[in-house]
Amino acid sequence: MTSLSQPAATPPGTPALPSPIGPEHDPGPSHAHGAHPDHTLTGFVIFLASESLIFLALFVGYAVFKSSAPLWLPAGVEGLEVREPLINTVVLVSSSLVIWLAERALHRQRLGEFRAWWLLTMAMGTYFVVGQAIEWQHLPFGLASGVFGASFYLLTGFHGLHVLTGLALMAFFLVRSLRPGLVLPEGKGVVAVSLFWHFVDVIWVVLFVLTYVWQRR
């Protein structure tokens, strides 16, 4: 358990022994080697940069609609309730700190501590998603309620999808860390998930300001 974040001598997932594996599972020589240096983080950062542009495009679209649409709020809708979402926001943003603690624990090779912080992050993320779902249920407008309703649900829904993805990734690495006898070679995987989680949080802050704080026209 001490060699937690070091690169393993033999990467797991690579067949250690030659076995008559089927054609689909034959990784081919390029994988049996396992010699390539790992560029996961470079690739992941490039991906996140690109992903953030989808949100940027959606944000710009929202701002354009909001400032130019002849009609904005559906009839009978005054605006968005801010209190509950604000609590949600605080929880989600502080989970960024918690996941950083988890990452640090892993770096210091304290597996138990890592799992605890990791689990807490997941709990906070889950709280956020559940809160979001409850808010959606009680809103007095729907997806088809003009361009405001559509934009609101698209933005929060697309972000929510990212939160769920983050939770799934965290669950995946949590299960991995629980497997007995197996070291955690994916130190970089954890860093990547952590990066992704920070990204999701930053996006939410912008989204929150755009939809909940900037309500006047």
Add this chain to the structure above:
Amino acid sequence: MASSSTTSPSFDPRMLKEPPPLPGSPGSWRRYFSFNTDAKVIGIQYIAVALLFLLVGGLLAMIMRGELITPPADLVDPTVYNGLYTMHGTVMLFLFLFPVLNGFNNLLIPPMIGAPDMAFPRLNALAFWLFPVFGVILMASFLVPGGPSGSGWWAYPPLSTQNPLGHALNGQLLWILAVAVSGVSSIMGAVNFCTTIIRMRAPGMGWFKMPIFCWTALAAQLIQLMGLPVLTAGAVMLLFDLSFGTSFFKPEGGGDPMLYQHFFWFYSHPAVYVMALPIFGVFSELFPVYARKPLFGYKVVAIASFAITVLSLIVWVHHMFYSGTPQWMRNVFMVTTMLIAVPTGIKVFAWIATLWRGSIRLSTPMLFCLAGLFNFIFAGITGVMLATVPVDIHVGNTYFVVGHFHYVIFNMITFGVFAAIYHWFPKFTGRMYYEGLGKLHFILTFIGSTLNFLPMHWAGLMGMPRRVASYDPEFASANVLASLGAFLLGVATIPFLLNIVSSWVRGPKAPPNPWNAIGLEWLLPSPPPAENFEEDVPTVISGPYGYGLGRPLVEDQERFERRALQT
């Protein structure tokens, strides 16, 4: 670092595989039909499937030209014509050009920079296998009630969200899904290509020792990373408008149809550079080989690629000059659009200067390059015309634009694709192609494409709108010529396919470096082994294109040349 894991000399998995030739192993044709992670296999998979779709798109084009050979809409119903032209554009862009260029990226980038493979081989294979998936989705739209999308490859709302039959499953929905899956695949590819080029270059290969093809590939993939997300945002909104009753782009609900045009063109204009840039790279690779001279002004040509990337992201509004865009915005985007002429001009002049006092060999790839260069100069000039607002207001959305666009996309880009296929054919198949058939292919293609696309400019100047199934009789002569050219282009594919298939099956064996070219890929055997140079990567000591300079490209060059010959 991780290389320590493989230094154990006792285990080499390839040794163990020799007796039973497994379907995934090198040498077996079955690997081309499997989830293979070797970039060279994936490259050939991309190119082969893309060429199949070139035939599909070409067939659609020939039916369209059959319809347009006479003024009235008499061959097919106008609604069928609309579907055909929509699918022709979509197939050619998303199922032919993007994939075929991804194929070249896969084949060329790792050997050119001395990498064993792409940075993420599994992601690479996944990106490829999404290609048949969205290909099938798009083709399936021919079978749904109401036929495929008939709203043009721009899919402008509100037309694209009208859904005349009201079915949940309709051609437009499948079109959006196909484009979305294609976008996912392209993003996967872009992440992979960028990481590979940034992180996996051979020792000694600094940025300014990298071949121009890699520069242009990187510049193009950066556009993908920056533009595709914006298209995705627009496509998701369009999907919601079409299927879930939202009104992002519907004026009835307060939406704005113009916003879609901004989203669409923010990506789709730069997308032309995603396709053009790698072909600039092909020209920069091939002119030095067949003129036996260094590329003129290598550094400036390299940097110009990135100037094009940056400029391409700030020109999109020139597609909306007549859509109610305010005057100041038209002026700004006119200037940015015209500025693109500067870096592309630099490249054109550099290629011409590369020919100057060279020792020119007119083999098939060179012929395609020269014709492609000539056509590109022509297309660049009409491009500047289109950038100036008053001329664009007259000829925008007419056949002039169709002619200009096909000069770019076919007469330059696809010519470059053919040049690249011929040039690197021996390297990656291990067989030589037949020069005679290649030249026949070139002559038919050049005559056919000129006949097809040149008269379109005239029809457009006279005021023939694009996308029409019927037209006024005064445009008949231009359209007859264009149709004849299109059928000739159809004929031209016969020698091409014959050449490719028969050469691959029984062409003469290719030496490692049949063109006497300089570049890391030519230091490998033909075809290169699965992992290219494996552990023994040459150290690059000089820039590319050292023709006539008598300097070695890498340390120990002769050893690598000998090794390539022995294998």
Add this chain to the structure above:
Amino acid sequence: MTRTGRRQSSAGPSLVLVAAGLGLDALASWTMAQQSYHWLPVQASTAAPYVDNLFALETGIGTFILVGCSAVIAWTLLFNRAPKYDLDDGDPIEGNLSLEIIWTLVPLLVVLAIAWHTIGINRTLATLGGKQRLATAAPTATASAPMATGSLPIATGTLPIATGLLPISPDNTEIGPIQVIARQWSWEFIYPSGVRSSELHLPVDRPIHFRLISMDVLHGFYIPAFRLKQDLIPGSVIDYRLTPSRQGRYRLRDSMFSGGYFATNQTDVVVESGADFAAWLAAAERAPLRPSFNAANDLWQQRLAKGNRGWATVPPAPPPEVNVSLDPQNTHEA
């Protein structure tokens, strides 16, 4: 492998030759620029000469570049070809900084000059008035919006027709607003007096004010002889101005793809003298409203008669009720 072979045959052309070549190139460019006017329809609006002159200028510059580049390429193909079995390399020239600076700066200055010139023309033309966005019906709070109704609230016939304006006055004041209403697939024109027609009549040499309205999808208001084009955007009312300058019958074409029978969405523009226009208006006012000739509807009826085969399309809107209909027998000039 990489021998440095110098070959004697590839001596460059002399200065005289270059000067002669440039002279010929300039001559060819001037000729092409003159020719370019013949590639365009007749000039029938005040905007047309500006567009054509700009196009001629660009044709001239473009020809100069195309011929110049092609000549150099042709020269290399004639005099720098490798003889058969000759494996020598060319001259190992890697670049030339001053040359590279020249061919960066000169094109830059040329395009900036063209852009500057064009901005001036844009200011002169300035045909586009302010774009107004329509406030449409309020979206309902919860109910899902009906899908693709295809009709805007303004389609109910309550169009803001400015009546009472004298259509013709002896001075050079603006005529209008003439409302241009596009549908899938018909054109309808409503004059200030309330006359409706499906072919557009305009007096020559008078500034015209149009109000462009689309009832369903995007359309394009394009008259090639005028060299002008403007999209019609559903949900917006667009003010547009132009001045016809030549009498004749021209073609108006829908230029923005609008679906099914897009290709048939064309009509005629008749530019006539002020007196003829006034007479036409007066006669039109007396004519009863009747459904216009409409090619899209005819084709649609044919399709229905043949069993409605073909791919999906919305059915054409009913032909507009007009005082004066388009006559498909007429022939247009451009």
